[in-house]
Amino acid sequence: MATHIGGRLETVAPKRSLFGPDYVRLLGLVAAAVAVHGWLLAHTALTSRDSLEFARNALIIETPAAAATFDHPPDPDRQVVDVLKKPYTLHPPGFPLATLAVSKVLRAATDLPLPEVMPLSAQVANALAGVLLVFPTYLLGRMLFGRSAGFAAALLVQVLPVYAQTTSDGMSDGLYLLAAVTTLVLGVRAVRRPNVGPFLLTGMASGFGYLVRPEGLVLPVATVGTVFLLWLTRVWSRNTTAASLCALAVGFGIVGGPYMKLIGGVTNKTTGERLLSPGGGSGVPNWRGGAAAASPNPALMGVWWNEATDGGSCKTLWGLKAVARETLKTAHYAPAVLGLLGMVYFRRRLVVDPGPTFLILTAGVNLAVVLVMTATTPLPTPGLPDRSPPYVSERHTMLVGVILCLFAAAMLEPLTAALARLPVVGRLWAGRHAASWFLVAIVLSALPNALKSLHKNRVGHLHAGHFLAANAGPDDAVIDPFSWAQWHAGRTLYCIPKDPPEDNLKVRWAVVEHITAENPHSRLPRLRAALDVVNDRVNPPTVAYHWPEDVPPERAKVLVYKQVVRK
Numbered sequence: 001m002a003t004h005i006g007g008r009l010e011t012v013a014p015k016r017s018l019f020g021p022d023y024v025r026l027l028g029l030v031a032a033a034v035a036v037h038g039w040l041l042a043h044t045a046l047t048s049r050d051s052l053e054f055a056r057n058a059l060i061i062e063t064p065a066a067a068a069t070f071d072h073p074p075d076p077d078r079q080v081v082d083v084l085k086k087p088y089t090l091h092p093p094g095f096p097l098a099t100l101a102v103s104k105v106l107r108a109a110t111d112l113p114l115p116e117v118m119p120l121s122a123q124v125a126n127a128l129a130g131v132l133l134v135f136p137t138y139l140l141g142r143m144l145f146g147r148s149a150g151f152a153a154a155l156l157v158q159v160l161p162v163y164a165q166t167t168s169d170g171m172s173d174g175l176y177l178l179a180a181v182t183t184l185v186l187g188v189r190a191v192r193r194p195n196v197g198p199f200l201l202t203g204m205a206s207g208f209g210y211l212v213r214p215e216g217l218v219l220p221v222a223t224v225g226t227v228f229l230l231w232l233t234r235v236w237s238r239n240t241t242a243a244s245l246c247a248l249a250v251g252f253g254i255v256g257g258p259y260m261k262l263i264g265g266v267t268n269k270t271t272g273e274r275l276l277s278p279g280g281g282s283g284v285p286n287w288r289g290g291a292a293a294a295s296p297n298p299a300l301m302g303v304w305w306n307e308a309t310d311g312g313s314c315k316t317l318w319g320l321k322a323v324a325r326e327t328l329k330t331a332h333y334a335p336a337v338l339g340l341l342g343m344v345y346f347r348r349r350l351v352v353d354p355g356p357t358f359l360i361l362t363a364g365v366n367l368a369v370v371l372v373m374t375a376t377t378p379l380p381t382p383g384l385p386d387r388s389p390p391y392v393s394e395r396h397t398m399l400v401g402v403i404l405c406l407f408a409a410a411m412l413e414p415l416t417a418a419l420a421r422l423p424v425v426g427r428l429w430a431g432r433h434a435a436s437w438f439l440v441a442i443v444l445s446a447l448p449n450a451l452k453s454l455h456k457n458r459v460g461h462l463h464a465g466h467f468l469a470a471n472a473g474p475d476d477a478v479i480d481p482f483s484w485a486q487w488h489a490g491r492t493l494y495c496i497p498k499d500p501p502e503d504n505l506k507v508r509w510a511v512v513e514h515i516t517a518e519n520p521h522s523r524l525p526r527l528r529a530a531l532d533v534v535n536d537r538v539n540p541p542t543v544a545y546h547w548p549e550d551v552p553p554e555r556a557k558v559l560v561y562k563q564v565v566r567k
Contacts, residue, residue, distance in 0.1 A: 021147060022138075022142070022147065025147060025150070025151045026135065028151075029134040029138060029151065029154050029155060029158065030131065030134055032155060032159070033134050033158045034131055036158055036159060036164050036168075036451070037127040037130055037131055037164070037167070037168050039451055040127075040164065040165065040168035040451065040453075041123060041124070041127055041168060043453040043454070044169075045453055045454060045455050045456040045458065045462075046454070046455040046458045046459055046461060046462055046484060047119040047120070047122065047123050047169055047170035047454070048171055048454075049483050049484070050169075050170065050171045051122045051123060051169060051170020051171060052119060052170075052483055052487045053091065054095055054096055054099055054122045054172065055099060055118035055119050055121065055122050055170070055487075055493075056118075056492065056493065056494065056495075057089045057091055057093075057096035057099075058097070058099040058118060058121070059100075059118060059493055059494055060083045060088060060089070060494055060495075061080055061083060061084075061096055061100055062100055063494070064078045064079055064080050064082060064083045065077070065078050066494040066495075067082075067083045067088045067494055067495060068494060069087045069088065069495060069496075070498050071087070072087065074494075081262060084259070084262060084263070085262065085263050085264075085268065086263075086268050090268045091172075091268070091269075092210065092211045092212060092213065092259065092267075092268075093211060093259070094172070094175065094179075094208065094211035094213075095122075095125070095126075095172035095175050095176075095213075098125040098129070098175055099122040099125050099170075100121075101125070102121040102122075102124050102125040102128075103117060103118055103121035106120060106121050106124070113490075114490070114493060115465070115488045115489070115490050115493065118493075119487075122170030122171070123168065123169060123170040125174075125175065126168065126169060126170060126172065126173065126174040126175065127167065127168050127174060128174070129174035129175040129177070129178045130158075130163075130167030130168065130174035130178075132178055133154075133157060133174065133177055133178050133181060134154050134158065136178065136182045136185045137150070137153055137154040137181055137402065137406075138150040138153070138154040140153075140181060140184055140188065140406060141153040141154065141406050141409055141410070143189070143355065144188065144353075144355050144356060144359075144406065144410070145406070145409065145410035148409075148412075148413070148435070149406070149409040149410040149412075151409075152408075152412060152435075152439050153402075153405045153408070153409035153410075155439070155443065156335055156408070156439075156442065156443070156446075157177075157401075157402055157405055159443050159446050159447060159450050160330075160332045160335065160401070160405070160450065161332065161446055161450040161452075162329065162330045162332070162394050162398065163177075163330075163398065163401070164446075164450035165450065165454065166394070166395060166398065168454065169454055171395075172212050172213055173398060175212050176213045177398060177399065177402065179205060179206075179208045179216065180209045180216065180218075180399050180402075181399075181402060182205050182208075183202060183209055183216075183219045184219070184358070184359065184362065184403075186198060186201045186202040186205050187202045187219070187222075187223050187226075187362075188358055188359070190202045190244070191226050191227070191230065191354040191355060191357075191358050192353070192354060192355055194236060194240050194243075194244050196247040197247075199243075199244045199247035199251065200247040200248070200250060200251040201251060202220075202223060202248060202251060203220060203223075203247065203248040203249060203251020203253075203254075204251040205219075206219035206220045206223070206251075206252055206256075207252045207253075207254065208255055210252075210255075210256045210259075211255065211256060211259060214266065214267040214269060215366070215369070215396075216256075218365050218366045218369060218399070219362065220248060220252050222358065222361045222362035222364075222365045222366075223248055223358070224248070225361050226357060226358045227241055227244050227245055227248075229354075229357065229361075235354075303322045303325060303326060303391065303392055304389050304390070304391040305318065305379065305389040305391065306389075315374070315375055315379070315390065316371070316375050318374075319370075319371050319374035319375055319390070319392065320371065322391075322392040323367055323371055323374070323392050323397070325392075326392050326394050326396065327367070327400055327404075329394055330394045330398055330400070330401035331400075331401040331404040331405060331408070332442070332445075332446055334408075334442055334445075335401075335404060335405050335408040335442060336401070336408070338404075338408035338411045338412070338415065339403070339404030339405060339406070339407040339408040339411070340404070340407075341407075341408075341411050341415070342407030342408055342410050342411035343356075343360060345411060345414055346407070346410065356407075359403045359406065359407075360403070362399070362403065363400045366396075366397070366399050366400050367400060370392060370396045370397065373396075374390045374391070374392055377389070377390035377391075409439075412435040412439060413435045415438070416434035416435045417434075419434075420434065458482075459547075460547030460556075460557050460558030461484035461485045461488070461511070461558055462484065462485075462488050463545075463549075463558075464484075464485040464488075464511055464545060464547060464558050464560050465484060465485040465486070465487065465489045466488060466489070467544070467545040467560060468486070468489035468509060468511075468560065469488070469489040469490055471545075472489065472491075472507070472509055473506075473507065475500055475504065475506070476500070476505075476508065476509060477500055477505055477507070477508045477509065478491060478509045478511070479499075479509065479510045479511070479526055479529050479530045479533060480510075480511040480526075481511070481524040481526045481529075482511060482513070482524065485511045485558075485560070486511075502565075505565050506564070506565055507563070507564055507565065508541075508563040508565055509544070509560060509561065509562055509563075510529075510530040510531075510533035510534055510560070510561045510563070511558070511561075512530050512531065512534055512559055512561065513559075514556070514557060514559075533563050534561055536563065539565070539566050540563075541562055541563035542561065542562055543560070543561060543562075544560050544562035545560040546558065546559045546560070547559075
């Protein structure tokens with residue numbers, strides 16, 4: 001056809017999105033990420049309690065017939081779709097599936113026992129996602145503020161203590177942040193160039209985030225808010241707005257819709273149910289019977305309501321203070337302050353560029369959800385101290401911290417330029433590399449805490465588990481508020497077993513730590529039951545094992561008590 005009309009067909013080279021300088025920066029970022037995560041994996045004494053829950057979910061997805069609860073015994077006819085719902089799991093399937101995939105490789109490559117290889121698989125899956133987080137963080141920073149800002153933001157997210165430690169543990173945060181920040185990249189592109197395709201991809205990416213953690217719903221809500229803001233300010237037409245929202249909904253529905261239909265709602269988690277239906281939820285306190293043992297630890301790091309010091313305070317005001325405190329801690333203080341300054345400094349961009357607006361709205365929605373969660377959590381009932389009080393965790397603010405790091409990275413050069421203009425001391429900040437030295441100072445201040453061994457003070461529970469595996473009988477009762485010893489004894493891989501009937505019980509074991517004012521563990525389920533065994537004066541137990549083994553029991557950190565039940 002080109003011959004007849006006198007034209008010539010030419011091949012148009014595809015537009016490149018990455019160039020040489022980008023590859024150099026990404027290579028350096030990946031090397032730093034691998035070094036940080038590799039160090040922490042090699043220096044992990046014990047993974048978090050949450051990792052045991054994810055490992056258990058992975059195992060019951062692999063072998064649904066073995067799944068059980070107090071009211072549902074193992075069933076050979078049980079299918080995978082059954083164990084994705086209550087009461088078998090409260091978590092979405094995304095991270096357990098990633099853990100299961102990694103475990104297949106590790107089980108083929110190592111001869112570690114199942115109680116050890118599964119938490120390790122969760123840890124490796126999380127760390128791999130944490131390393132891959134380099135790419136969307138760098139791309140997002142480059143899209144908004146340039147290569148240098150993208151590099152600085154991605155480096156901060158890898159080395160700040162909360163991110164390094166949490167994405168190297170056996171939890172879902174690395175995979176969630178990978179999906180969430182990828183959604184931000186696609187969302188920024190979508191609001192800058194409205195079209196059906198980008199919004200469809202944004203919806204699908206946010207759906208993947210939702211399949212990892214229910215907080216993934218923050219992303220589509222923030223996207224909808226940004227689209228409506230663009231429509232209200234008459235930047236977008238009604239047709240563009242409608243088409244974008246429809247594409248976003250379709251994309252999210254393709255990925256997240258089947259899971260919502262399967263569970264018959266938005267989430268299996270009690271907190272999510274309470275947020276969506278205040279006053280609703282199961283209404284079953286987590287202290288009833290033995291079911292409390294199945295409850296995972298609510299947060300690795302965070303601040304809890306303390307009735308002794310916070311009683312009588314306004315819970316909403318307490319929540320505001322807690323959210324602000326945890327957000328500052330998540331972004332390691334200096335980057336948090338720089339990020340807030342950056343949002344003010346770049347405020348004029350918000351008028352012409354919807355990308356930064358989308359990020360700020362995402363942070364706002366995230367913080368609002370955390371605050372509402374805190375405000376709607378009922379206070380502990382007197383006489384029922386095992387019920388979890390309101391709390392705010394650093395894990396709840398990690399996406400906000402990423403956004404603060406992006407603005408902080410963009411603020412480095414304007415800040416050092418302003419400091420260079422100061423009289424006398426300005427010469428300290430003069431020069432083209434001043435911003436780089438500022439970044440190096442932040443990184444060096446963060447690394448000592450970032451590289452601390454994970455849960456080194458809890459390694460005694462691993463040894464206690466090995467002791468129980470060798471000495472506790474299958475019909476014995478094991479009361480372990482901390483969960484680790486029971487897991488490593490191989491007793492809770494597929495379910496939390498119910499205590500044997502008292503009529504047939506011969507031996508009762510209790511795992512405890514020496515309680516201190518700094519580490520009271522008062523929120524742990526079944527702690528009271530374990531202490532009742534320890535303090536039983538009618539039928540006193542004996543210390544069967546303690547760790548460290550080379551110190552007297554009164555100086556041990558972890559103790560296993562054995563009580564022979566008298567009839």
